[in-house]
Amino acid sequence: MTWRRAGFSTTWLVALLVAIVGLAGCAAGTPGVAHESAGNPDSGAQVAAAQAQGSTVTATIRVARTPTPSPRPPRPPTPRPTDEPTATPTETPEPGPTERPDPPDDESGFSQVFDRGTSGRDEVALTFDAGADRGYAEDILDTLAEYGVKASFGITGHWADENPDLVERMVKEGHMVFNHTWTHRSFTGYSTADWDEGVLSTEERSKELRDTEEIIAEVADGYETAPYFRPPYGDLDDSVLADVAAEGYWVTVMWTCDSFGWNGASVDQIVERCGVEADAGDIVLMHVGAESLDAEALPRLIETLEEAGFDLVTVEELLQP
Numbered sequence: 454m455t456w457r458r459a460g461f462s463t464t465w466l467v468a469l470l471v472a473i474v475g476l477a478g479c480a481a482g483t484p485g486v487a488h489e490s491a492g493n494p495d496s497g498a499q500v501a502a503a504q505a506q507g508s509t510v511t512a513t514i515r516v517a518r519t520p521t522p523s524p525r526p527p528r529p530p531t532p533r534p535t536d537e538p539t540a541t542p543t544e545t546p547e548p549g550p551t552e553r554p555d556p557p558d559d560e561s562g563f564s565q566v567f568d569r570g571t572s573g574r575d576e577v578a579l580t581f582d583a584g585a586d587r588g589y590a591e592d593i594l595d596t597l598a599e600y601g602v603k604a605s606f607g608i609t610g611h612w613a614d615e616n617p618d619l620v621e622r623m624v625k626e627g628h629m630v631f632n633h634t635w636t637h638r639s640f641t642g643y644s645t646a647d648w649d650e651g652v653l654s655t656e657e658r659s660k661e662l663r664d665t666e667e668i669i670a671e672v673a674d675g676y677e678t679a680p681y682f683r684p685p686y687g688d689l690d691d692s693v694l695a696d697v698a699a700e701g702y703w704v705t706v707m708w709t710c711d712s713f714g715w716n717g718a719s720v721d722q723i724v725e726r727c728g729v730e731a732d733a734g735d736i737v738l739m740h741v742g743a744e745s746l747d748a749e750a751l752p753r754l755i756e757t758l759e760e761a762g763f764d765l766v767t768v769e770e771l772l773q774p
Contacts, residue, residue, distance in 0.1 A: 553629075554773050556680050556704050563694040564682065568707040570734035570771035577731055577763045578771040579754075580708065582683065583616075583741045584609040584637040589748030590619050590741040594626065596751045603627050605768040606741075607683040607706070610635035610665030617672035624673040629767040631681035631706055632669075634661040640693045644686035658696045680704045681768065706768055708738035714745035723750040728757035736768065 559565050570576060583590060583606055597604055606623055608630050613620045623630055638661070639645045642652045653661070666678050682702035684693065694705065710727040712718060718726070723746065727737045737754075739747035758765060 554769050556769060557772055559703055562698060563691065564680075564698040564703045564705045566689065566694070566705045566707055567736070567768075567772060569709045569736055572771075572774060573733065575733045575763050576766045576771050577733070577735045577737060577758055578766055578768045579604040579737050579739065579751075580607060580683075580706070580768060581605070581739050581741050581747070582607040582633060583612045583619075584633060584685075585612070585742050587616055587619070588740070588742040588745070590616065592748045593741055593751060594619070594622060594628075596748070596755070597628070598626060600752070600755050602755055602765045603629070603767050603770075604765070605629040605631065605706075607631050607633035608665070608669060608678075609633045609637050610661070610668045611637075613665070613668045613672060620669060620672050621674070624676045629681070629769055630669060630673065630676060630678055631683055631768070632662055632665050632678040632702060633683050634685055635664045636661065637685045639686050639688045640684055640696075641688040641690050643688045655692075655696050658693070659700055662697065662700045662702060681706055683707070704772070706736070709735040711738045712745075712747055712750070714747035714750065715740045715742065718746065720746050720750040720753065723747065724753045724757055728754045728761075731758055731761065731763065733763070734771065736771065 557565060557567075570578070579602070581590075581593060581604060593604075606628060608620060608623075620630065634640075638649060638653060640653050640658055640661075642649065662682070669678055670676055679701040680703045682697050682704065683706045687707060689705065697703075697705065710731070712723045712727050714723055723739075727735070727739075731737075739745070739751075741748070755765065
């Protein structure tokens with residue numbers, strides 16, 4: 454009888470303890486309460502054995518906690534449109550014609566002949582004659598643009614008529630253009646006596662100059678070649694100097710150094726002759742034609758002259774006092 458009461462009291466106390474703990478968990482809002490024996494198939498047997506022995510069973514209670522959520526990072530502010538206009542990228546301006554200096558003046562009635570500059574400045578003028586084929590004119594312009602050099606071009610009217618795009622480009626990129634007559638016929642007949650007999654009359658000389666002047670102005674946005682003239686073959690006499698002066702060409706452009714590229718000179722010879730041996734004030738004569746190596750020699754010639762301390766300028770800049 455005593456054993457039964459003891460067993461009954463023990464069982465009753467265990468059940469009562471479990472109920473109280475469960476009610477306490479619910480009242481506290483605990484989301485989960487479990488006995489350590491939960492999920493153990495032998496837990497019931499252990500309780501029964503304890504009851505049979507009259508022992509007190511202590512239940513270990515494990516309360517599951519709800520994890521605290523991590524705080525979210527703040528959202529970055531949404532950019533708001535402003536009233537300020539978006540800056541437009543600036544475009545690099547294309548090179549254009551440079552302001553031309555005043556030419557030398559003379560009232561002698563004859564065109565003045567210049568084969569070099571006399572200012573004493575360390576300057577050299579590169580000049581190219583164009584009268585036959587298109588040749589390497591584009592390559593020459595590309596090289597000049599690459600090195601940032603301005604040059605001077607003696608253009609015949611016939612060549613300008615055949616290559617208006619190149620004449621226009623020369624002027625737009627700031628190069629100088631001077632009148633080299635329409636047909637490139639000798640005004641004196643001196644250099645062409647073997648195949649072109651006769652001497653051009655005053656009227657023929659005037660027509661050569663005027664026709665060339667007009668076509669260059671037409672294809673190059675009104676560019677004026679006067680007063681700069683280069684005689685074909687360099688043939689001159691007093692009658693030529695008087696006739697061209699009467700047409701407004703009172704500056705006759707000759708040269709200090711002929712590269713002889715037109716005559717088969719090699720690149721090394723051209724650079725040595727007109728680069729290594731250059732002096733201040735030199736006017737260098739070259740050609741754009743396909744038979745000349747002047748275009749190929751040009752990069753080395755420019756580098757040689759600049760390394761020697763020379764500024765490369767146009768003829769009209771070179772002739773400034």
